Amino acid sequence: MASNPMYQFNVYRIGPEIKLGEVDLSFTNASLFMVISSLAVLIIFNLGSKKNSLIPNKIQLLAELSYTFVSKMISDTAGSKAKPYFSFIFSLFMFVLFCNMFGMIPYAFTVTSHIIVTFVLAAFIFFGVTIIGFIKHGFGYLKLFVPSGVPVVLLPLIVVIEVISYLSRPVSLSVRLFANMMAGHTMMKVFGGFVISLGIVGGWLPLGFSVALTGLEILVAFLQAYVFAILTCIYLNDALNLHH
Amino acid sequence: MFLRFSQIILICFLIISNAESAESGGMPQLNPEFWFSQIFWLIITFGIMFILLSKFVLPKISENLESRKAGILENIEAAEKQREESDKKLKEYEKLILESKIEAKNYFNKAREKILKDIDKKRENLEKDINDEISNAEKEILDLKNKSPEKIRKIAVETSSDLIKQLIGVDVNNSSISAIVEDVSRKTN
Numbered sequence: 001m002a003s004n005p006m007y008q009f010n011v012y013r014i015g016p017e018i019k020l021g022e023v024d025l026s027f028t029n030a031s032l033f034m035v036i037s038s039l040a041v042l043i044i045f046n047l048g049s050k051k052n053s054l055i056p057n058k059i060q061l062l063a064e065l066s067y068t069f070v071s072k073m074i075s076d077t078a079g080s081k082a083k084p085y086f087s088f089i090f091s092l093f094m095f096v097l098f099c100n101m102f103g104m105i106p107y108a109f110t111v112t113s114h115i116i117v118t119f120v121l122a123a124f125i126f127f128g129v130t131i132i133g134f135i136k137h138g139f140g141y142l143k144l145f146v147p148s149g150v151p152v153v154l155l156p157l158i159v160v161i162e163v164i165s166y167l168s169r170p171v172s173l174s175v176r177l178f179a180n181m182m183a184g185h186t187m188m189k190v191f192g193g194f195v196i197s198l199g200i201v202g203g204w205l206p207l208g209f210s211v212a213l214t215g216l217e218i219l220v221a222f223l224q225a226y227v228f229a230i231l232t233c234i235y236l237n238d239a240l241n242l243h244h
Numbered sequence: 245m246f247l248r249f250s251q252i253i254l255i256c257f258l259i260i261s262n263a264e265s266a267e268s269g270g271m272p273q274l275n276p277e278f279w280f281s282q283i284f285w286l287i288i289t290f291g292i293m294f295i296l297l298s299k300f301v302l303p304k305i306s307e308n309l310e311s312r313k314a315g316i317l318e319n320i321e322a323a324e325k326q327r328e329e330s331d332k333k334l335k336e337y338e339k340l341i342l343e344s345k346i347e348a349k350n351y352f353n354k355a356r357e358k359i360l361k362d363i364d365k366k367r368e369n370l371e372k373d374i375n376d377e378i379s380n381a382e383k384e385i386l387d388l389k390n391k392s393p394e395k396i397r398k399i400a401v402e403t404s405s406d407l408i409k410q411l412i413g414v415d416v417n418n419s420s421i422s423a424i425v426e427d428v429s430r431k432t433n
Binding site: 006009023028031042045046048064086091095111113114117178182 | 270271272273274275277278279280281282283284285286287289290292293294296297298300301302304305306307308309311312315316
């Protein structure tokens, strides 16, 4: 049923069924848009880095502005120690951004509107940051859960809260992106459905809403990619520069 | 943020109502059928993208940015140097112009002096010539003047002897005639 606002999130197989033992690894529409997004990122940034002219052309300017934008974001939030992780955060930001933006094309599939995708990314970041923290600080990394300047009486409570908040990071990170994307796309679908059901007479108001929502969703698509990347930077900052 | 939350709550409500009405409803996101496929393809696409970006593309962009920075600094330096040079050249040029102006003035003055001197010299020469001529002429005049009474006397003697000869047909002694003429001329004087 195409009128169901959740229909757009359906995943279906494209091409043959690929099975690895019991596990279904078929190529789906989600895979297609992952491929498209990563290819687009690669093509744009490859074109943007090919020619090195003193006065950059448009695509080179785009690539270089994105590079300096992400690099500034990382150095502002995580300091100079985070430099080795630049290419990962850059790839992450660009992947999420392009998946979000490709999702804004009508009839396109939004990869990031699936909790499993965002959760895998967030879990990878979570484990990666934790491992980096333990490598850099050893068991001293556990001091992250003991903020300085807290009365001893409150310490057990604070530590529990800190541990819970640390463990909930991947969940909050993934659910934030997934819920935002899903909510936005569902809203657009719902308003789009209103345009059809109210017809030529009453359809104009939801149409206007739809237009406004599209603008908002493009903003959200960028913002959520940015938030995803900057939270990764903040987590990385905790692991690299232990303040407590 | 509040708008976002209210949206999400609305969506959840819609989903729940959908799940009740349609058996195929609910969230496709929670259907685990393609979870492994999505994880698998996510790792593949993101991994390939990450490797290619970090190995080839990002170092190139960084290199481009660095080289641009270096190039711009170099250009600024060169521009500064050239400006200094042009300033120096300008000063030199001004100095040259000043010098040549002074020189031109000097030449002019010299030329004027020379011409004035020449003119003076020529005038002097000319004046000397003129004076010479004048003195010569005066001398001649004086000569003539000095010689004229004698000549006159001679002529007078000759004429008077001729006249006497014509009138009377007698040759008179020249000395007597000249004595008479002298007498006359003395009287007239």
